[in-house]
Amino acid sequence: MTDQEGSSPPAAGGGRRSAIPRGGARAARQPLERPAPLRQAVYDVIAEMIISRELRPGEHLVENELAAQLGVSRQPVREALQRLQSEGWVDLRPALGAFVHVPTEEEADQLLATRSLLETESARLAAKQATPEQVSRLWELQSAGEKALSDDDQDGLVAANAALHAYVVSMSGNKVLAELIALVDRRVRWYYAPIAKSRGREAWDEHAALIEVIASRNGRRAADLMRRHTERTRDSYHKRRMEASGS
Amino acid sequence: MTDQEGSSPPAAGGGRRSAIPRGGARAARQPLERPAPLRQAVYDVIAEMIISRELRPGEHLVENELAAQLGVSRQPVREALQRLQSEGWVDLRPALGAFVHVPTEEEADQLLATRSLLETESARLAAKQATPEQVSRLWELQSAGEKALSDDDQDGLVAANAALHAYVVSMSGNKVLAELIALVDRRVRWYYAPIAKSRGREAWDEHAALIEVIASRNGRRAADLMRRHTERTRDSYHKRRMEASGS
DNA sequence: ATGTGGGCGACTGTATGCTAAAAACCGGTC
DNA sequence: GACCGGTTTTTAGCATACAGTCGCCCACAT
Incomplete structure (x- = not known):
């Protein structure tokens, strides 16, 4: 088990882990651990980034960027963002996306x-x-x-x-x-x-x-x-x- | 199949954004109405079904079935289910899916x-x-x-x-x-x-x-x-x- | 210069395809 | 007759593809 990163042969189907974060302003995170639901891991990471102020209040969180940084697809990111909304960490404006909540x-x-x-x-x-x-x-x-x-x-x-x-x-x-x-x-x-x-x-x-x-x-x-x-x-x-x- | 009601959103609900009231009372619409995300509607419906006991405690909610029933794809259903979990209506067991919460x-x-x-x-x-x-x-x-x-x-x-x-x-x-x-x-x-x-x-x-x-x-x-x-x-x-x- | 409208790019919302894992099923064995 | 191992089926999880919207920019007219 634990055939996590890299070593899995089935290059044919889908092949997902080609997500190399583009060198950018933000430090790239290595791909997350597999076993547990990915959305959970993504949630944890993003929450941590918000708490630590790496993502600042008001900042626009773009699904694609986060997905690339974490080496996953948009789907788990979306799910994490929605949970983050329900707990008050981000505001999700329809058709506009997620913004880190601005504390008053x-x-x-x-x-x-x-x-x-x-x-x-x-x-x-x-x-x-x-x-x-x-x-x-x-x-x-x-x-x-x-x-x-x-x-x-x-x-x-x-x-x-x-x-x-x-x-x-x-x-x-x-x-x-x-x-x-x-x-x-x-x-x-x-x-x-x-x-x-x-x-x-x-x-x-x-x-x-x-x-x-x-x-x-x-x-x-x-x-x-x-x-x-x-x-x-x-x-x-x-x-x-x-x-x-x-x- | 089961293509109940307008499964094609753009036709009915959308209607371009000519939402501007023509010729007349410019109603003070504050936060300008936004196209309600489908997940919200799905959430409402499922929550209602749970509250009304149409879905009984312990029942297994299959994404496909719900999606077909509501005439949408699995995606909005998934998102709705996850929100329902965070609010205690369903239990989402990893890799098994959603079950209506059993009240103790x-x-x-x-x-x-x-x-x-x-x-x-x-x-x-x-x-x-x-x-x-x-x-x-x-x-x-x-x-x-x-x-x-x-x-x-x-x-x-x-x-x-x-x-x-x-x-x-x-x-x-x-x-x-x-x-x-x-x-x-x-x-x-x-x-x-x-x-x-x-x-x-x-x-x-x-x-x-x-x-x-x-x-x-x-x-x-x-x-x-x-x-x-x-x-x-x-x-x-x-x-x-x-x-x-x-x- | 300033205001308006159309085009363009970017991003979200939604749908669908693919994979892997759990559960149910079934037949064989002790 | 009950238990165990493999096989099939079902279903969630993840990825990807597609379409609609929004906002911005710039050209153009005033």
């Missing part, structure tokens, strides 16, 4: 507000049914975060933060809620990242407090802490933004 | 719980910034609902209910929240409809009370009422389900 300040605030609401509920639910095993897992994640903090590892910090929140969400047991949070969170990170470094020490102190409350199974207080935690992030966003707009 | 009891409860959370927040926000015009619009929707109620018009009742809730959501001003609610609500209706008739009089009395509180701009009480309202719906769901499982 208003939208960012609404996202942060919604995230706060959802995460608060998930913390409440998580606390109500936390098991000791889960709590100790939380502490593990917490210490991973603190390590990244002391190492001054920005990427690691973001990842650890996401992992911790994600685990709390999963503890809530509400899959629908979890799905929505996943959607919102990812976009929050996109909006938030460029203007603000992680809140750092402060945020992780709050995490520690939250875990303790969860361990005590106190849903109300867990919700309270999570609300304050996410609202502070929201405030932090606004503060940073104002600073940034001044520059 | 657990999921239904989680949906109802999430809906309650979201709608509660939207009511709170709506109340905080309600204008007199908006309130009177709410009363209009309310009386439409009561009319349907006295006419014993089930479909109308469901529609009126949706319209009222949707308007409250729009009043919240939070578009992100609104989007999530739209997603959740539709699925709730799907799960809920088959086992329970609308709660009727009771629900509309609660609506009336809610509108009054919104008119008074009391966010806290609005949230309270909405929470109770949606939680009652949730209870009603469980009650009906237990009755149904007995039969």
